Amino acid sequence: NAGVTQTPKFRVLKTGQSMTLLCAQDMNHEYMYWYRQDPGMGLRLIHYSVGEGTTAKGEVPDGYNVSRLKKQNFLLGLESAAPSQTSVYFCASGRGTSSPLHFGNGTRLTVT
């Protein structure tokens, strides 16, 4: 039982490049989330999903897209990376709105 797994753990991009971050959970959770964390700050919600095939915008969605084609996977895409997207990205999943969230260990992204 791996919980929430994020791939890759580290990545360096040049401005304008694209990439996809993968989040996989093996707990059969309906809800999945993508957060970003900048130095000295709390986590901010980018996008979330309440079930397979659904997505919704969070607090800071601009510059990102997401897809939830399979229940266990939630993908976060950057179409044209910018230095402002340098951050640590965390994925989380949960069984329902009154259940705790389980977090992955993050992807550290640097955009130069």
Add this chain to the structure above:
Amino acid sequence: DAKTTQPPSMDCAEGRAANLPCNHSTISGNEYVYWYRQIHSQGPQYIIHGLKNNETNEMASLIITEDRKSSTLILPHATLRDTAVYYCIVRVASGGGADGLTFGKGTHLIIQP
């Protein structure tokens, strides 16, 4: 979700109880109090949550005041590995809260040897 207020930092001696306060004076009747911690930039880790009654698990105890406007997370015997940022979060119970958790800056707890 209601807003929370926490001290930015606290120290505690190893082996002593660490008591972390949280103010949530605008909490609604259908909102839970959740506590998470984040150790050295790892993913946040769930600790405990409660609605009205005090709660205890293997990690910590949660004391919620009768008016629910504040709470205290208690780590009974703090160790160096408990050094982390602790987040107090208020979240609506079932029927809402699909948009996850709203994180503030939390309390940086430093356990001193």
